[in-house]
Amino acid sequence: MSSCIALIVAAGTGQRFGAERPKQYLDLAGQPVLRRTVEAFKRHPGVSAVRVVINPAFRDLYDAAVAGLDLPEPVAGGASRQDSVRNGLEALADSAPDRVLIHDAARPLIDDATIDAVIAALDRHPAALAAVPVADTLKRGDGGMGGGPDGGLVTGTVDRSGLWRAQTPQGFRFPEILAAHRSAAGLELTDDAAVAERAGLPVALVPAREENFKVTTPDDLTRAARVLDSALSDVRTGMGFDVHRFAEGDHVTLCGVRVPHTHRLDGHSDADVGLHALTDAILGALCAGDIGSHFPPSDPQWRGADSALFLRHAAELVTARGGRIAHVDVTIICERPKVGPHRAAMTARLAEILGMDADRVSVKATTTERLGFTGRGEGIAAQAVATVRLPG
Numbered sequence: 001m002s003s004c005i006a007l008i009v010a011a012g013t014g015q016r017f018g019a020e021r022p023k024q025y026l027d028l029a030g031q032p033v034l035r036r037t038v039e040a041f042k043r044h045p046g047v048s049a050v051r052v053v054i055n056p057a058f059r060d061l062y063d064a065a066v067a068g069l070d071l072p073e074p075v076a077g078g079a080s081r082q083d084s085v086r087n088g089l090e091a092l093a094d095s096a097p098d099r100v101l102i103h104d105a106a107r108p109l110i111d112d113a114t115i116d117a118v119i120a121a122l123d124r125h126p127a128a129l130a131a132v133p134v135a136d137t138l139k140r141g142d143g144g145m146g147g148g149p150d151g152g153l154v155t156g157t158v159d160r161s162g163l164w165r166a167q168t169p170q171g172f173r174f175p176e177i178l179a180a181h182r183s184a185a186g187l188e189l190t191d192d193a194a195v196a197e198r199a200g201l202p203v204a205l206v207p208a209r210e211e212n213f214k215v216t217t218p219d220d221l222t223r224a225a226r227v228l229d230s231a232l233s234d235v236r237t238g239m240g241f242d243v244h245r246f247a248e249g250d251h252v253t254l255c256g257v258r259v260p261h262t263h264r265l266d267g268h269s270d271a272d273v274g275l276h277a278l279t280d281a282i283l284g285a286l287c288a289g290d291i292g293s294h295f296p297p298s299d300p301q302w303r304g305a306d307s308a309l310f311l312r313h314a315a316e317l318v319t320a321r322g323g324r325i326a327h328v329d330v331t332i333i334c335e336r337p338k339v340g341p342h343r344a345a346m347t348a349r350l351a352e353i354l355g356m357d358a359d360r361v362s363v364k365a366t367t368t369e370r371l372g373f374t375g376r377g378e379g380i381a382a383q384a385v386a387t388v389r390l391p392g
C-alpha cells in the first residue's frame with residue numbers, strides 16, 4: 001500500500017478570531033481543536049503518519065494539545081500559510097511519502113468518508129480537494145460595508161453554476177506538489193490546490209460535507225460544539241451495585257475519600273464500594289462486562305489498589321468510543337459512618353477522576369432503618385447509575 005502522510009497546518013495566529021490564544025488551541029467540547037483534527041487523521045487507516053506545522057512561539061500550547069498522541073517533531077511554519085505548507089513538505093522530503101493530505105487545523109469536524117474520498121481520488125488524479133457546491137445565490141456588492149446596517153447595494157448576480165467552495169483536506173501525489181510549491185515560493189496563492197493548478201496539475205473536486213467548515217469566529221466554535229454534541233445521540237444508562245464487609249481497622253475509603261471509622265472495609269483492592277458500583281455502572285452502559293472481568297480479583301497486582309484506577313479505566317473506555325459521560329449518581333447504603341460531612345469531598349473527587357463538571361456528579365446516602373446486613377453494621381453497600389452518550 002502506498003504511504004500517505006497528513007500534514008496539518010496549525011501555524012496561524014488566528015488574529016481574526018480575537019481570542020487569547022490561536023483558535024486551533026482553544027477548547028472544543030473538552031479537547032483542543034487541534035487535538036480533534038489530529039486524531040481524525042491519526043485513526044484513519046489510510047493515513048500512515050501525521051505531521052503538524054506550528055508557530056514555534058506556541059510550542060507549549062502545541063505540546064499540551066497533543067500530549068500522549070506520540071507525534072513526530074512538529075515543523076516550524078513560515079510567514080504565510082503557503083510558506084508554512086512548503087516548510088512542511090520540505091520536512092517530509094526525506095521520507096518521500098507517495099501522497100500527502102494537507103489539512104487546516106481549524107477544520108476539526110473532518111469525517112472519515114471525506115478523507116477516504118480524497119485519498120481514493122489520488123488513484124486517478126495527481127491532486128484532489130474536498131469541496132462543496134455553492135448552493136446560495138451569489139450577489140456582487142458595491143463595497144459599501146462601512147457603517148450603518150446595510151451591506152451596500154447589489155451591483156449584480158453572479159452565476160453560481162459550476163462554483164465550489166474549497167475546503168481541506170487537499171490531497172496530492174507528493175513529488176508533484178513538492179515541486180509545485182518550490183516553484184511557487186514567494187507568490188501569494190490562496191490554497192494548495194491553486195499551487196497545483198499553477199503547475200498545470202489536474203485537480204479533482206471531491207464532494208464533501210458542510211460540517212467540515214473552518215472554525216474562524218467564536219460563533220463557529222459554538223456551532224462546532226453543537227455539531228459534536230448532537231452526534232452523541234446514542235444515550236445509554238448503566239447501573240452498578242457492590243457490597244463489602246467490615247473488618248478490623250480505623251477508616252474506610254468511600255468514593256475516593258478517606259473517612260475515619262471504627263472499622264475498615266474488607267476486599268482485595270481498597271474496597272471502595274462507591275467507586276466499584278460506579279465503575280460497574282459505566283461498564284454496564286457500554287455493555288463492556290463488569291469490574292471483575294477487567295480487573296480479576298485473582299490478580300495480585302490489584303491487591304490494595306486505589307479504586308480510582310478502575311473508575312478511570314471505565315471512563316477511558318467511554319472516551320475511546322468517542323463518547324462522554326453525561327451524569328453519574330451514587331448512593332451509599334449504611335448506618336455508619338455518616339456520609340453527609342464528606343459528601344462534597346466525594347463529589348469533587350469523582351468529578352476529578354472522571355474529568356467531569358461537579359454539577360453532573362451526585363453522591364447520596366441512605367440507611368436501611370437498621371434492617372438487614374447494613375442495618376446490623378456488617379458492611380456497606382453502594383449502588384450507582386451512569387448515563388453515557390455515544391456517537392449515534
Ligand code: MG
Pocket residue numbers: 242243244267271272273276
Ligand atoms: Mg467491590
